[in-house]
Amino acid sequence: MAAAIAISRVLQDTAIRRGTTSCSGLKSQYPDRESRDRYMIVSHPLVTIVIPVYNGANFLAEAIDSALAQTYPNIEVLIVNDGSNDGGATEDIVRSYGSKVRYISQPNGGVASALNTAIAEMKGEYFSWLSHDDLYVPQKVAREMEVLLNSGATRTVVYSGYRVFGSLSETRDFLPGKIRPEQFRYWITVENSLHGCTLLIPKTAFDECGTFNESLRTTQDYDLWFRMAAKFDFILLPEVLVKARSHPDQGTMKLAGTALAECDRLLTGFVNELSRDEVLAAGQTNSVAAYAVIARSMSRRGFRQAYRSAVSKSVSEFVSMNMGERLSAVSSLVRLGASGFARRGILGSILRVMRQAVGTVLPAGAKKVLRQYLSPSPDKKTLSREDTVRDLSLKDKFAQVYAENIFGGADSRSGAGSDLLQTEIIRREIPRLLREHSVNSMLDAPCGDWFWMREVDLGIERYVGADIVADMIGVNKSKFGRSGIDFVCLDLSKDKLPKVDLVFSRDCLVHLSFEDASQMLSNFKSSGATYLLTTTFTDRSSNLDLGSGFWRPLNMQRAPFNFPPPIKLINEGCTEGNNLFTDKSLGLWRLQDIPSAAKGGS
Known part of the structure; x- marks a missing residue:
């Protein structure tokens, strides 16, 4: 108790200097020193700010400064060095703060291990995590x-909004909408906008x-929040209180492939654990x-296993309903489809499985609705937009496609085929192919908006992304260009191309005459170049010229191209249409x- 009172006296002085506590007000309310000490301890419980760090000399000092600048008068800053091997640079920064911080060094065990060490060693009643490359606002x-x-609740976790800044992102704020505690676990399942x-x-x-x-290497936070939210209320404070830095060296960038697979497994568990009430x-x-x-969210984010689990859950719920409830459910799905849900194929997938599951139980009216939404039909609005660019030059055509998002991709302006679900297999297989054939340089022709390729560790010395759309190349250069990764604006049909080992051309020739x-x-x-890796539809018996269309499948082994059998074939597992x-x-x-390809039809 004596130590706590001694600390409290220092904290009172600090609070008074910061202007957060009035000296005269405290003295008038609590005339003697002992009562003021007790007030500070009771009214300002100790909060431990935990900073785990591994080779973090680049940004660590800024994070520590932001922790020490907190206006709350009773904090400790606890830094856990998770086995940094940067020649002592990280440790030197921590030690320069002397007694202002507590310092623990441990062998490398990962972020979760460092956080658990801090939890075991923290002296505070409350835990606040600060990544070494992020910042707190003073309040x-x-x-x-x-x-x-003020809530008076003891079983409560408070969270807030945050601001992303840095070299890989425009500055923007993430502020969740009004999420009630009973909605929290569902929300973190369908959204990825909670910052630990x-x-x-x-x-x-x-x-x-x-x-x-x-x-868990990348999802240890969401795993714990989901478990914790089953027993504690998570309350949103709708203010931006954290600044999250985006930069090429952060762990989520280096572990992108691991993160996607790990997230898929984690979210599959979330889908299965959510109660009907939630x-x-x-x-x-x-x-x-x-x-x-939930299925729509998983599809958009590329989590195939979790998507299938959500579809399965939806079907199971449907089968357990009575006839009136089934008709109401079909109506709800149709309304979801009206907002673009059906266009992505998810509604169709769910309804098709449902129709098979319930057999002939549905009345004729419901079957008609199902047939209507399961039958492929052109999107008139999209087709009319495509009509506006058909007669343009390649450069003008694809510039307008990009500017107006004519392909209609929810995630990528290159279209739904470039989302994380449709590229899951090739993101895994392309690096293997490059290794197998000793490819060290690659031209991505065209590279599009680089939505899915940014998630791939190609393992090569040189990557060049080329596209005919100048504005898109400018954005790519600004966001993603770095040593070994370059972007150039080229007309792939006639401009001189950079010399590389392999030309990668996905979903390109299918849009050309x-x-x-x-x-x-x-x-x-x-x-x-030595190799070409390009799109081919292997089951097509013949190819049609583009004519007045905007896209069609091509089998590169059929006329007029007549390619020989490929050295290697990667089936993409496409679920579109x-x-x-x-x-x-x-x-x-x-x-x-x-x-040389012929110029006529077949």
């Missing part, structure tokens, strides 16, 4: 403690719910529609083995 802890203490450093957590929550799972609390009229919304495709292939052959294109593949050929 972060004070505002969250104010909300927590915004949380203020009572230490008792770790005692009751456990600590971070050290077997699902219905999200605001949908029935559980079928609620799980369908035979004549334009032939010209582009000739340019690829003239570039001096209600699984109409399951033969979509990437084929690898030696460019010297490819004949």
Whole structure:
């Protein structure tokens, strides 16, 4: 107690200097020193700000400064060095702060291990995590403690909004909408907008719910928040209190492939663990529609296993309903489809499985609705927009496609085929192919907006992304250009191409006439590259010229291209168009083995 009172006296002086506590007000309310000490201890519980760090000399000092600048008068800053091997640079920064911070050094065990060490060693009643490359605003802890203490609730976690800044992102704020505690677990399942450093957590929550799972490399935070939210209320403070830095060296960038696979497994568990009450609390009229919304989220973010689990849950809920509830559920799904849900194929997938599951139980009226939404039909609005660019030059056509998002991609302006679900297999297989064939340089022709390729560790010395759309190349250069990764604006059909080992051309020739495709292939052959990796639809018996259309599948082994059998074939596992294109593949050929393409039809 004596030590606590001594600390409190220092904190009082600090608070008075910061202007957060009035000396005269305290003295008048609590005339003697002992009563003022007790007031400070009771009214300002100790908060431990935890900073785990590994080789963090680049940004660590800024994070520590932001922690020490907190206006809340009772904090400790605890730094855990997770086995940094940067020649002592990280440790030197920490030690320069002397007694202002507590310091623990441990062998490298990962972020979860460092956080668990801090939880075991913290002296505070509340835990606040700060990544070494992020920043707190000065009022972060004070505002969250104010909300927590004013609520009077002991089983509460407070979280806030945050601002992203840095070299890989435009500055923008993320401020969740009004999320009630009973909606929280559903929300973190369908959204990826909770930042762990915004949380203020009572230490008792770790005692009751456990600590971070050290077997998880990138999802240890969401795993714990989901477990914790089953027993503690998560309350939103709608203010931006954390600044999250985006930069090439951060762990989530280096572990992108691991993160996606780990997230898929984690979210699959979330989908299966959510109770019906939690699902219905999200605001949908029935559980079928609620799980369908989860499926949409998983599809957009590329989590195939979690997507399938959500679809399965939706179907199971549908089968358990009576006839009236089923009709209501179908109506809800149709309304979701009207907002673009059906266009992505998810609604069709769910309804098709449902129709198979219930057999002939549905009345004729419901079957008619199902047939209407399961039958492929052109999107008139999209087609009319495509009509406006058909007669333009390649440069003007694709500039307008990009500017107006004519392909209609929810995530990428290159279209739904470039989202994380449709590229899951090739993101895994392309690096293997490059290693197998000793490829050290690659031309991505065209590279598009680089939505999915940014998630791939190619393992090569030189990557060049080329596209005819100048504005898009400018954005790519600004956001993603760095040593070994470059972007250039080129007309792939006629401009001189950089010399590389492999030309990668996905979803390109399918948008070109035979004549334009032939010209582009000739340019690829003239570039001096050894290999071409390009899209081919292996089950097509013949190819049609583009004519007045905007896209069609091409089998590169059929006339007029007549490619030989590929050296390697990667089936993409395409699910677009209600699984109409399951033969979509990437084929690898030696460019010297490819004949000059004819300019006529077949």
